[in-house]
Amino acid sequence: MSRNPYVREVSPTTWFFRMPRYMRYMAREVTSIFIGIFTVIMLVGLARLSEGQVEYENFLAALRSPVSLVFLLLALAFALYNSFTWFNVAPKAMPIQVGEELMPDMVVAGSHYVLWVILSVFVLFWAGVF
Amino acid sequence: MMDVQLAERQAELEVLRYNPEIAGEPKFERYSVPCKTEWCVLDALNYLKDNVDPTLTYRWSCHMQVCGSCGMMINGEPKLACKAMLRDYPGVIRIEPLAHFPVERDLVAVADDFIAKLKRVKPYLIPSDKRSLEEGEYRQTPAQLKRYRQFAMCINCMLCYAACPEYGLHPKFIGPAAISLAHRYNRDSRDGGRDERQEELATNEGVWECTFVGACSEVCPKHVDPAAALQQVKVASTVDWYLEHFMSWVKK
Numbered sequence A: 001m002s003r004n005p006y007v008r009e010v011s012p013t014t015w016f017f018r019m020p021r022y023m024r025y026m027a028r029e030v031t032s033i034f035i036g037i038f039t040v041i042m043l044v045g046l047a048r049l050s051e052g053q054v055e056y057e058n059f060l061a062a063l064r065s066p067v068s069l070v071f072l073l074l075a076l077a078f079a080l081y082n083s084f085t086w087f088n089v090a091p092k093a094m095p096i097q098v099g100e101e102l103m104p105d106m107v108v109a110g111s112h113y114v115l116w117v118i119l120s121v122f123v124l125f126w127a128g129v130f
Numbered sequence B: 001m002m003d004v005q006l007a008e009r010q011a012e013l014e015v016l017r018y019n020p021e022i023a024g025e026p027k028f029e030r031y032s033v034p035c036k037t038e039w040c041v042l043d044a045l046n047y048l049k050d051n052v053d054p055t056l057t058y059r060w061s062c063h064m065q066v067c068g069s070c071g072m073m074i075n076g077e078p079k080l081a082c083k084a085m086l087r088d089y090p091g092v093i094r095i096e097p098l099a100h101f102p103v104e105r106d107l108v109a110v111a112d113d114f115i116a117k118l119k120r121v122k123p124y125l126i127p128s129d130k131r132s133l134e135e136g137e138y139r140q141t142p143a144q145l146k147r148y149r150q151f152a153m154c155i156n157c158m159l160c161y162a163a164c165p166e167y168g169l170h171p172k173f174i175g176p177a178a179i180s181l182a183h184r185y186n187r188d189s190r191d192g193g194r195d196e197r198q199e200e201l202a203t204n205e206g207v208w209e210c211t212f213v214g215a216c217s218e219v220c221p222k223h224v225d226p227a228a229a230l231q232q233v234k235v236a237s238t239v240d241w242y243l244e245h246f247m248s249w250v251k252k
Helices: A019-052 A053-063 A068-093 A105-126 B041-051 B113-118 B142-153 B159-163 B166-171 B176-187 B194-203 B215-219 B226-246
Strands: B008-016 B027-036 B072-074 B076-079 B092-098 B103-105
Touching: A019 A068, A053 A068, A068 A105, A068 B226, B008 B041, B027 B041, B041 B076, B041 B092, B041 B166, B072 B159, B076 B159, B076 B215, B113 B176, B142 B176, B159 B176, B159 B215, B176 B194, B176 B226, B194 B226, B215 B226
Parallel strands: B008 B092
Antiparallel strands: B008 B027, B072 B076, B072 B092
């Protein structure tokens, strides 16, 4: 008897509609597009700053436009979602074993949150917010 | 012994049938099977084969979630048919061979690709210091056992491959189970084969094809958490790269 295996093709464009967990994954991936765009905006801001005060003031004014504010809020929400989901899986990538026991996930993930807050406070302090 | 009367249920099964000797696509066949409510899907398939259609083909062996043979798609989800209880499937139960693998016949998936990949990653002990029989056994503390035990629970059922969209899209990906098993030996205190395994693991077809969807860990019937294994291999491979390129004076 000869073999004649049947191959079921996976659609490269619609595969993630098949399961809710794939949709959740794609949602997390899409958040990084917004974070990427925000990074480009920051680079443009740097470039304007190097061109002088007038250019930089114009850039800041553009950031305050309603379209920009909506985008920035969205980007912030997505960045938070991305960070939370990422920190919460950190214990998988970095398990810490002490003796015969693993450190609780809360400790590993929690240390990421603590570091995040410390770095954020430092950046805000550096930027002259306080 | 008291004879326990189990409630009856007429289960409606939609089973994907494929006969390699007849040209054409696989087709769903509908069956109505008299079942006990406490049966699993595998029991229903066994009833079907014994009483309705003896040509129905599927793999199974232990009926107790140990052998890893009866993996199949049950209502679109990769499951062991012996672990999928009928009581959790009130409506029509749609049964297909494991996704992402070619179909050999009916519910039998072609496992050749997985077996070949498993061999490539050398999932066996490569002793760091070979001992003669006279020197006795390799000894290990409970803490050293704990380092890899979770990954040793893999039963090669391939549910993780059927769940992994990366494997579906890029079949060259070595995949969750094989990499988890390689990682299991990398973490073993008796083993010295990591450099050999890294040749396969720290590559585009290896761990870097993984984008951490995490579906493998959600479907794993033995809680191996392959996604964790793969992220740990990524972290270790990244550390290797930095040591090699920026701190070559540090010995691994």
